[in-house]
Amino acid sequence: MVEYRAVFDAEVVFANGGGLRTDGFRLDVPDPEVTDDELAALLVRHLGLLMVGEVRISNRSVVEEPHKGGRGVATAPTGGGRRLVELSHEITDGMVTLPDLPAPRITDWLSREASRQRYAPGVEFHIARIDMIANTGTYVDTPSHRFAAAPDLAGVPLDRLADLPALVVRVPAGTRAVDRLLLAPYQVAGRAVLLHTGWDAHFGTDAYAAPDAPYLTGDGASWLVDAGAALVGIDSINIDDMTPAAAGERPAHTALLAAGIPIVEHLTGLGALPPTGFRFTAAPPRVAGMGTFPVRAFAVVDARPPSTSVDR
Known part of the structure; x- marks a missing residue:
């Protein structure tokens, strides 16, 4: 359309x-x-x-040009019924998410050939094994990722991770710092706020970790906290600035996670979403003692979503 x-x-x-x-x-x-x-x-x-x-x-x-969500213009219908939009990177053996972290290794624990010795003739199974760090692919950060006594993967309520009303913030090309001025036109209370920078096009390449990767400023994160955002996601390498100039500070992580707002990093496919009128899910396994884990992030898009944001 x-x-x-x-x-x-x-x-x-x-x-x-x-x-x-x-x-x-x-x-x-x-x-x-x-x-x-x-x-x-x-x-x-x-x-x-x-x-x-x-x-x-x-x-x-x-x-x-794709609509950005202007008031008074409804987003076009998607062609009957609802549709699902994939927003996660595929996890594969040896893939690189962050250049300084180990890649996942996917192997057999029980191969199909070996399983034939355990079962009746004609019956076989495969049990795989994956060795990976939690920050692999598209993943969610819960408050315990940053704060020791805060809720972990098992402690964050499902209503902060699943079936959330959501909106997309289209970040202008060439913009690194997403601040409160870019966010101010949006009605974010109770919503998942997904920052669409387009940086996911570099995922899996050296350019993904380049110093011009987009990020959310501390000021922008504080605005989202005050405005009542339920979750914040980004399709860049990190929600914070990772350059040496940032001196290891992580103001976006700190502000959002201190407020109990989950963060989803390394999203992809946000360009396929309308500005509003969809619901977002990024639920990880319920693992106690871990603050971060990969998710299958996706959106459910209504046939005729409403338009409530006012970006230009």
Whole structure:
């Protein structure tokens, strides 16, 4: 389904005095034939403006571009019923998630050939063995990953990990630091907030650990805590800045996990999700004494999701 956004300049004149001007503004539109009057109404709705006397549109063009979730434009239906969207990387023998950590090793504990000695003729089974660290593939961090006395994988309630209403924050290309200004337009209370940076395209390559990997700032994490986010995920190598300039500080981990907000790192496929109108699950095994573990993260997308965010 092709989606469209308008790119335009606008001058807003308020009935009670004053005005507002935008240059090169981008806004979701329902189709490429949108009129200036329709575009003006969408802009007023998108920004939540009151007492508007006049809107003048100029330098307008319409481009094919996925919707970002503008108010007043519903996301297009997905084609009947609900659909599942895979958001996890596949775990394979020898894969690299983080360059300084050991890769998983997948071997046989009981091979099919050996199992034939245990069972009736024609009956065989395979029991595999995996040796890996917890931070492998797409995984969840629970509070005990950062704080010794905090809830671990067995202690975090399922309602913080499964079937969460969710939204996607589209991070502009070339942006490293996701701060509160990028997050402020979103209604995140009680939702899983998934930061779509596009960095997952580098997963499994040397570029994935490059110093320009996107991350969530401490200020952005604090805003998410105050705004009541239920879970935060990112498709980058870490939710914190990992460069030497960060000096080993982990403000995003610290703020979110101190507030009991799980973190899902190394997501993938977020570009296949609508801005809102889906539910997110990233549930790990219920292992006591561990704070991190791989998950099968996925989304359930409604046929016609609502639109509530206001990013541009």
